[in-house]
Amino acid sequence: xxxxxDLVIRKLDMTDEPSLxxxxxxxxxxxxxxRLWLPISNxxxxxxxxxxxxxxxxxxxxxxxxGTVGLxxxxxxxxESQKEIHFEKYKIAEIGRIMCxxxxxxxxxxxxxxxxxxxxxxxxxxxxxxxxxxPQNTASQKLLAKYGFxxxxxIIKSCDYERDILIRRMK
Ligand SMILES: CC(C)(COP(=O)(O)OP(=O)(O)OC[C@H]1O[C@@H](n2cnc3c(N)ncnc32)[C@H](O)[C@@H]1OP(=O)(O)O)[C@@H](O)C(=O)NCCC(=O)NCCS
Numbered sequence: 001x002x003x004x005x006d007l008v009i010r011k012l013d014m015t016d017e018p019s020l021x022x023x024x025x026x027x028x029x030x031x032x033x034x035r036l037w038l039p040i041s042n043x044x045x046x047x048x049x050x051x052x053x054x055x056x057x058x059x060x061x062x063x064x065x066x067g068t069v070g071l072x073x074x075x076x077x078x079x080e081s082q083k084e085i086h087f088e089k090y091k092i093a094e095i096g097r098i099m100c101x102x103x104x105x106x107x108x109x110x111x112x113x114x115x116x117x118x119x120x121x122x123x124x125x126x127x128x129x130x131x132x133x134x135p136q137n138t139a140s141q142k143l144l145a146k147y148g149f150x151x152x153x154x155i156i157k158s159c160d161y162e163r164d165i166l167i168r169r170m171k
Contacts, residue, residue, distance in 0.1 A: 009059050011055060012056040023101060030102045036134045055073070056069070057117045059109050069110065081163075105139070134164070153165040
């Protein structure tokens with residue numbers, strides 16, 4: 001990236017699928033700690049470009065996708081965490097699959113994508129946004145705290161993935 005104005009942030013569409021797959025590969029093959037990244041299920045992947053289920057915002061440097069934030073609008077994604085904190089009566093969605101290419105980290109890029117996503121999410125008139133993060137995922141925890149997410153509970157996902165459940169009130 002020559003300078004920050006080269007950065008474009010926009011919603012992803014079907015044509016971005018190969019770029020998204022490439023970014024996932026890079027992020028997954030560069031994890032310092034496997035416990036911090038919940039493997040993506042096929043069911044989830046199948047709905048990545050179904051807007052009633054998942055919406056991604058991404059940052060592009062020239063034509064390369066370098067970071068994403070996902071919004072998951074389907075209960076199959078967030079239902080387990082929602083129940084764990086007894087939030088069934090609230091209309092919620094989950095923020096997840098927050099990732100940044102290792103060469104572009106700590107430059108505020110994901111924070112910028114988060115801002116766009118928070119604006120986008122207002123149209124759904126949600127009571128709250130939910131996110132989960134490993135207690136020791138400092139980058140993720142700091143990013144979420146910056147956008148008003150607070151710890152509401154704790155869950156063990158897929159047997160051995162420890163996660164804090166964080167909530168950001170929207171009303
Ligand atoms: C989490 C992740 C997306 C953050 O991306 P990023 O573009 O580096 O984040 P930002 O530069 O916008 O930083 C956000 C905040 O976190 C802080 N931060 C980022 N990385 C950090 C680190 N390794 N240690 C401590 N703080 C960190 C930043 O200082 C910033 O806080 P500030 O604005 O108060 O200074 C990136 O580290 C990543 O892809 N990690 C691997 C995948 C992952 O764990 N995703 C989350 C799953 S829940």
